[in-house]
Amino acid sequence: MEFEIYPLGDAALTIRWAGGIDPKTFQVIQEAKRRLENRQHPMIREITSAYTTVTVFYDPLAADHAGAIHSEDADSASSYDKLCSWIREQLEGLCTCSDSTESMPVIEIPVCYGGRFGADLQEVAKRSGLSENEVVKLHSATEYVVYMVGFTPGFPYLGLLPEALEMPRRSEPRLAVPAGSVAIAGRQTGIYPLETPGGWHIIGRTPLKLFHPLRHPSSLLKAGDHVRFVPIPEERFEEICRSTAPKWGREG
Amino acid sequence: MSIAVKRPGLMTSIQDLGRFGAREVGVPVSGALDTFAMRVANILVGNRENSPVLEMTMSGPALLFEQDSLIALCGGELTAKVNGIPVPYWRPVLVQRGSVLDIGYARSGCRAYLSVAGGFRVPSVMNSCSTFLRGGFGGYEGRALKEGDVLETGTPGSIAQSIQRHLFNGMQEHEREAASASWFVSPELLPAYHYFTVRLVNGPEADRFDRESRERFWSETYRVTPRSDRMGCRLEGTPLHLSAPLEMISEAVAPGTVQVPPNGQPIVLLADCQTTGGYPRIAHVASVDLPVVAQLKPGDTIRFRPVSLEEAQDLLAIREYELRLLAAGVERPGQGSCNSFLAIRDESGIRKRYPPMADFISFLIYWHYEITDCRRCHPHEPPQCHRPQLRYGGKLWRLPYRPG
Numbered sequence: 001m002e003f004e005i006y007p008l009g010d011a012a013l014t015i016r017w018a019g020g021i022d023p024k025t026f027q028v029i030q031e032a033k034r035r036l037e038n039r040q041h042p043m044i045r046e047i048t049s050a051y052t053t054v055t056v057f058y059d060p061l062a063a064d065h066a067g068a069i070h071s072e073d074a075d076s077a078s079s080y081d082k083l084c085s086w087i088r089e090q091l092e093g094l095c096t097c098s099d100s101t102e103s104m105p106v107i108e109i110p111v112c113y114g115g116r117f118g119a120d121l122q123e124v125a126k127r128s129g130l131s132e133n134e135v136v137k138l139h140s141a142t143e144y145v146v147y148m149v150g151f152t153p154g155f156p157y158l159g160l161l162p163e164a165l166e167m168p169r170r171s172e173p174r175l176a177v178p179a180g181s182v183a184i185a186g187r188q189t190g191i192y193p194l195e196t197p198g199g200w201h202i203i204g205r206t207p208l209k210l211f212h213p214l215r216h217p218s219s220l221l222k223a224g225d226h227v228r229f230v231p232i233p234e235e236r237f238e239e240i241c242r243s244t245a246p247k248w249g250r251e252g
Numbered sequence: 253m254s255i256a257v258k259r260p261g262l263m264t265s266i267q268d269l270g271r272f273g274a275r276e277v278g279v280p281v282s283g284a285l286d287t288f289a290m291r292v293a294n295i296l297v298g299n300r301e302n303s304p305v306l307e308m309t310m311s312g313p314a315l316l317f318e319q320d321s322l323i324a325l326c327g328g329e330l331t332a333k334v335n336g337i338p339v340p341y342w343r344p345v346l347v348q349r350g351s352v353l354d355i356g357y358a359r360s361g362c363r364a365y366l367s368v369a370g371g372f373r374v375p376s377v378m379n380s381c382s383t384f385l386r387g388g389f390g391g392y393e394g395r396a397l398k399e400g401d402v403l404e405t406g407t408p409g410s411i412a413q414s415i416q417r418h419l420f421n422g423m424q425e426h427e428r429e430a431a432s433a434s435w436f437v438s439p440e441l442l443p444a445y446h447y448f449t450v451r452l453v454n455g456p457e458a459d460r461f462d463r464e465s466r467e468r469f470w471s472e473t474y475r476v477t478p479r480s481d482r483m484g485c486r487l488e489g490t491p492l493h494l495s496a497p498l499e500m501i502s503e504a505v506a507p508g509t510v511q512v513p514p515n516g517q518p519i520v521l522l523a524d525c526q527t528t529g530g531y532p533r534i535a536h537v538a539s540v541d542l543p544v545v546a547q548l549k550p551g552d553t554i555r556f557r558p559v560s561l562e563e564a565q566d567l568l569a570i571r572e573y574e575l576r577l578l579a580a581g582v583e584r585p586g587q588g589s590c591n592s593f594l595a596i597r598d599e600s601g602i603r604k605r606y607p608p609m610a611d612f613i614s615f616l617i618y619w620h621y622e623i624t625d626c627r628r629c630h631p632h633e634p635p636q637c638h639r640p641q642l643r644y645g646g647k648l649w650r651l652p653y654r655p656g
Contacts, residue, residue: 008456009453009536009539010568011568012504014503014504045272046276057272061569079565150526150528151528153274194387213378214389217277218277223276
């Protein structure tokens with residue numbers, strides 16, 4: 001698949017694949033990221049991925065001993081150019097390989113839909129012309145992929161939401177969306193790990209801690225994970241809440 | 253060993269060089285905004301450069317030292333006094349037990365950094381001691397300092413002990429509270445804090461702006477708005493326009509990214525910024541000039557100047573090299589020519605120059621660098637293009653030519 005590389009400042013570069021938000025492109029991106037991570041380069045500090053991009057953070061001053069000591073010519077290329085050609089080499093022959101079809105484990109996220117936990121469920125149902133039950137069924141029957149984690153620590157951008165539930169963001173964002181809120185906007189659904197402002201439609205809440213800085217791994221979900229929502233009643237929600245880790249900072 | 257917070261100041265937090273490796277799960281880098289001042293503050297008291305320091309913003313704290321401590325203040329100049337006596341910036345200072353260091357308002361710049369020999373001791377969260385204020389973790393209980401907090405400090409290293417001994421022995425009778433070193437960081441080493449011109453490389457969406465906006469961006473004088481914080485420096489000027497509407501899919505942004513939201517007013521992202529964004533990015537601040545942005549306060553004005561990616565990386569290499577010179581000079585104060593390096597000046601006011609080439613070479617070899625000049629790599633060029641070059645990071649860097 002076609003990609004382009006461009007600098008993000010003097011210490012990072014982004015590799016962008018043609019195509020929009022779709023599972024195929026995303027699989028290629030995950031595969032590319034894995035390859036770059038596995039093959040390591042002395043300049044690379046950190047690699048992140050988003051919907052159509054992989055971003056490589058590098059140290060332009062890090063010693064590239066292999067190149068520097070043996071050849072005088074290596075000096076003429078900038079560290080950006082050197083890294084670009086290394087990346088192009090690594091990504092040669094990249095495709096959605098056969099092993100990617102092996103079934104990924106699905107992470108189940110319990111959600112208590114509607115009521116005091118899903119302030120916008122009623123409105124979502126009204127706007128999509130479905131009953132509240134149908135919205136819940138549709139939302140929880142779909143298997144989602146985590147395209148990206150961002151906005152706040154541990155916030156997963158999940159897709160793709162069934163077309164029937166597609167709707168623009170709220171015209172007026174809320175100043176405080178409670179931690180654990182499960183919300184939808186566009187063709188995406190997400191979970192707010194911390195109490196933050198937010199403009200998505202809140203349809204439920206999960207008792208799980210999406211992010212905890214002292215836990216390992218700190219984020220429950222990472223890009224590439226497969227996720228399904230499981231509806232739970234309020235009693236079960238309280239039960240899980242009681243059994244989870246203590247709170248930290250401004251969470252919930 | 254501890255320091256008591258008598259008054260917290262406007263926004264004082266513990267920061268190191270940042271939290272790396274967790275951007276993938278949405279955790280910002282955080283860390284000191286002015287990494288130059290922060291690193292120099294640590295070098296001056298013999299700490300590792302990544303040791304936690306206090307970042308103080310606009311108006312500083314009052315701190316009671318419960319033991320003799322070697323400290324350094326660097327960065328934007330907030331007035332500083334120990335028991336009423338002014339404390340100089342950019343040099344080691346010995347503060348006596350029981351003294352109060354009172355940091356006041358910013359005379360120039362916005363953020364000052366206080367290091368203490370041994371470093372501030374706070375638990376490391378996700379591989380960093382930096383405070384991530386919005387997330388409420390890292391640093392001192394995940395928050396800015398409050399009155400009554402007690403900051404623990406580590407044990408000073410051998411460099412700190414030798415500087416401290418020297419200062420203590422030289423202390424005059426009337427200097428019961430504090431003594432500062434007679435040497436300091438050469439002003440030539442400091443970033444152009446007062447120049448208010450920041451060098452930028454092109455951003456990925458630079459060509460999506462209309463021609464007029466692009467030209468205006470490089471000539472406009474922008475004003476920093478009061479809505480600026482550790483997430484971003486928000487600027488105000490004539491709005492910038494895209495040549496056509498642009499629907500962007502979110503992707504990575506980083507400290508230094510200059511993004512332009514729909515209102516057309518650029519924002520320079522800083523250390524606490526989100527890890528991803530969906531606004532067009534017109535430019536990116538050269539890493540070497542991020543400390544200058546960190547020192548802008550609301551009302552300040554700023555202009556931009558374009559540089560190539562290569563030039564930005566060259567400038568960064570020179571900055572690193574100068575920091576190494578400084579560190580070496582501080583580490584070996586007694587040994588011959590080290591103090592005469594450009595990095596350090598003393599109060600005699602004599603301008604110190606780069607040392608003779610022979611010293612240079614032996615020194616750099618010690619640091620695993622290799623100095624050479626144009627004649628070696630460009631044997632056919634006339635000798636007058638004689639600019640020293642530095643082999644560092646697998647590349648030859650041209651150093652600025654400073655007439656001897």
